[in-house]
Amino acid sequence: MKKALITLGIIVALVIILIILGPLYILSEGEQSVVTRFGAIVKVETEPGLKFKMPFVDTVVRYSSKILSWDGDAQRIPTKENQFIYVDPTSRWIISDPKRFYETVKTVENAQLRLDDILDSTVRTVISENYLNEAVRNSNRINQMTVVEEVSSIDDLEAAERLRSLTVSNTQQESIRIGRQGLSDRMLELAGGYTKEYGITLIDVVIRQIKYSDDLTESVYQRMIKERNQIAEAYRSYGRGQLAQWEGKTTSEQKAILSGAYAQAEQIKGIADAEATKIYAEAYELDPKFFELWRTLDSYRQTMPAMEKVLSTDLTYFDLLYK
Numbered sequence: 001m002k003k004a005l006i007t008l009g010i011i012v013a014l015v016i017i018l019i020i021l022g023p024l025y026i027l028s029e030g031e032q033s034v035v036t037r038f039g040a041i042v043k044v045e046t047e048p049g050l051k052f053k054m055p056f057v058d059t060v061v062r063y064s065s066k067i068l069s070w071d072g073d074a075q076r077i078p079t080k081e082n083q084f085i086y087v088d089p090t091s092r093w094i095i096s097d098p099k100r101f102y103e104t105v106k107t108v109e110n111a112q113l114r115l116d117d118i119l120d121s122t123v124r125t126v127i128s129e130n131y132l133n134e135a136v137r138n139s140n141r142i143n144q145m146t147v148v149e150e151v152s153s154i155d156d157l158e159a160a161e162r163l164r165s166l167t168v169s170n171t172q173q174e175s176i177r178i179g180r181q182g183l184s185d186r187m188l189e190l191a192g193g194y195t196k197e198y199g200i201t202l203i204d205v206v207i208r209q210i211k212y213s214d215d216l217t218e219s220v221y222q223r224m225i226k227e228r229n230q231i232a233e234a235y236r237s238y239g240r241g242q243l244a245q246w247e248g249k250t251t252s253e254q255k256a257i258l259s260g261a262y263a264q265a266e267q268i269k270g271i272a273d274a275e276a277t278k279i280y281a282e283a284y285e286l287d288p289k290f291f292e293l294w295r296t297l298d299s300y301r302q303t304m305p306a307m308e309k310v311l312s313t314d315l316t317y318f319d320l321l322y323k
Contacts, residue, residue, distance in 0.1 A: 023055045032065045032095070034102045044099050061102060063095050067203060068108070070115045076213060077124050079132040084213040087135070089123045089187070091115070092203040093195070100199030114198055119205065122191040126183050131174070136210055138179040180207060 027033055027048050035043040036059045045051050046065065053060055074088040093115070095101045105111045127135060178186070187205040195202055212220060284291040 023052060025051050025053060025060055027051050027062075030064060030066045032063050032098050034061045034063070034098050035059070036061065036102075041099055041102060046098070061106075063098050063101065063108070065095065067092050067094055069093075070112060070119060072116065072119055072123065074209070074211070075120065075124060077127045079127060079135065080130055081132060083132045084215070085127070085132065085135065086209075086211040086213065087123055087127055087207060088209040088211070089119060089205060090208045091119055091191075091205045093200050094203065095199060096201035097199030100197070102199075104198045111198065111200060115195070115200070118191050118194045119187070122187050122194075122205070123207075126187050126190065130178060130183060133174050134176050134178050135180055135183060135207070137176055138181050140175050183207065 025033075027045055027050075029048045031048065032046045033044070033051070034041055035045065035053055037054065037057050042058065043053075051060075070091040070093060072089045072091075074086045076084055077087050078084050095111075101111070105114055184205050184207055188202055191205060192202045280291070283294075
C-alpha cells in the first residue's frame with residue numbers, strides 16, 4: 001500500500017512538472033509562432049488559440065502578425081539634375097512568412113536592420129534617377145492654376161481690374177510624368193523584391209517629408225523674392241500712374257482757379273479804375289487848379305526819387321516848384 005502511494009505521488013509530481021513546463025500555450029490575437037525542436041522548425045502557427053508543444057524539447061518563438069512600421073533617417077540625396085534634397089521615408093510591413101523570417105533574421109530587431117539597408121538604398125536609387133519636380137509633386141494641376149492678387153483697397157473697379165491684371169502670376173512649371181506617389185510605388189516594387197526572401201511583405205513606402213538643402217532653399221527663396229518684387233513693381237507702376245494723374249488734375253484745377261481769380265481781380269481793378277476816374281473827374285470839375293496841382297505833386301512823388309541828377313529845371317514840368 002505504501003509502495004502504491006509513493007508511485008502515485010511520483011506520477012502526480014510528474015504531471016505537475018509537465019503542466020508547469022507547459023505542453024500547452026496560448027497564441028493571442030495578433031500573434032504567430034514558430035515552434036522549434038533542437039533548433040529545427042517543426043511547426044508554424046498563425047491562428048490564435050490554445051496550442052500544443054512537446055515539453056522540454058520544443059521552443060516557441062512568437063512574432064507579431066500586426067502591421068509594423070519602419071522609420072528611416074533623412075538622407076541627403078542628389079536628384080537627376082544634381083539638386084540635393086533631404087528625403088525622410090517611412091514604411092509599413094508585416095511578417096508574412098514566419099518560417100522564412102525565423103530562418104533568415106530571427107528577430108524583429110535584425111529585420112529592422114535589414115530594412116534599413118534595403119529601403120535606404122532603394123530610396124536613394126529611385127530619387128537619384130528622377131528629377132526634383134517628380135519628388136515634390138503628384139500632379140500637373142499647378143500649371144492650370146492662375147494666382148490673382150486680391151485688390152481690396154481701391155474703390156475704382158476699373159482701376160482695380162487694371163492693377164489685378166498687372167499682378168497676375170502664371171508661372172509655368174515643368175510637367176511631371178511619375179510624381180511623388182509614383183516614386184513611392186517604384187520604391188515599394190524594388191524593395192519588395194528583396195524583402196520577400198526574409199519572409200517580410202512591404203505594405204507601402206511613403207516619402208514622409210522632403211526638405212531642400214541649404215543651397216536649393218536659397219535658390220527657391222530668390223525665385224519667390226523675384227516674383228514678389230515683380231508684383232511690388234506692378235503696384236509701384238500703378239502708383240506712379242495714379243500720382244501723375246492726380247498731379248495733372250491738381251495742376252489743371254490750380255490753373256483754373258488762378259485764371260478765375262485773375263479774371264475776377266482784373267474785373268475788380270477795372271471797376272476801381274472807373275470809380276477813381278469818376279472821382280478824379282468830379283474833383284477836376286470842382287477846382288481844376290487844385291486838381292492840376294494834386295496830379296503834378298503826385299507825379300513828382302513818383303518820379304523825383306528815381307532822378308539821380310537834374311541838368312535843367314527850365315522844363316514846364318518843374319514850373320510848380322518855382323511859383
